[in-house]
Amino acid sequence: MHPNPAFRQTETARNLAFARERMFGTLSMNGPDGPLLAHVPFLLAEDGETADLHLVRSNPIARTGAARAVITVLGPDGYVSPDWYGVEDQVPTWNYVAVHLRGQLKPLPHTVMRDMLDRQSAAFEARLTPKPPWMPAKMTDEVLTRMMRQILPFRLHIEAVDGTWKLSQNKSTAARRDVGDAIEGGFGSELATLSRLMRDVAES
Helix, strand or coil: CCCCHHHCCCCHHHHHHHHHHHCEEEEEEEECCEEEEEEEECEECCCCCEEEEEEECCCHHHHCCCEEEEEEEEEEEEEECHHHHCCCCCCCEEEEEEEEEEEEEEECCHHHHHHHHHHHHHHHHHCCCCCCCCCHHHCCHHHHHHHHCCEEEEEEEEEEEEEEEECCCCCCHHHHHHHHHHHCCCCEECHHHHHHHHHHHHHC
């Protein structure tokens, strides 16, 4: 997380809502030979206290058992040119949104794997309305059983939620508005969303 408190004042509820909307992040923990990472879809509980996910059996994280872990959820990001501020003596930087879900990752009994798969696919498919939802039941039992043997269910028990919303809050209102206007034509990811968030900050 960025150390500047100006970028870390977002309420926990908004950080959780952001993570719930994205439903995808990077799971990381310390391993015996260095950091271990996996890119995972997850299902965040309504109370924000747990996140359910599954890992392929061959993933090194799946073999660690219970351990401290964090899921990093990234949002829009973009390069900021000093020229866009309209004031002298500025430096290049990067604006972005990121949320960390930190806690204890624990393996679950494999008997819950089907339920988790049903819940995850239902949540993801709901975002594709009006497309008729895909469901695991559409697969043959033999193929589904074979595929489920290859994955393991886990639950992250969330103990801390941290968010960085770096949107030029440390600059003047005019500078934030100017950067918000210019950044949409720059480079990064989801620049239109980033620009909108910056404009919201400038107008608040």
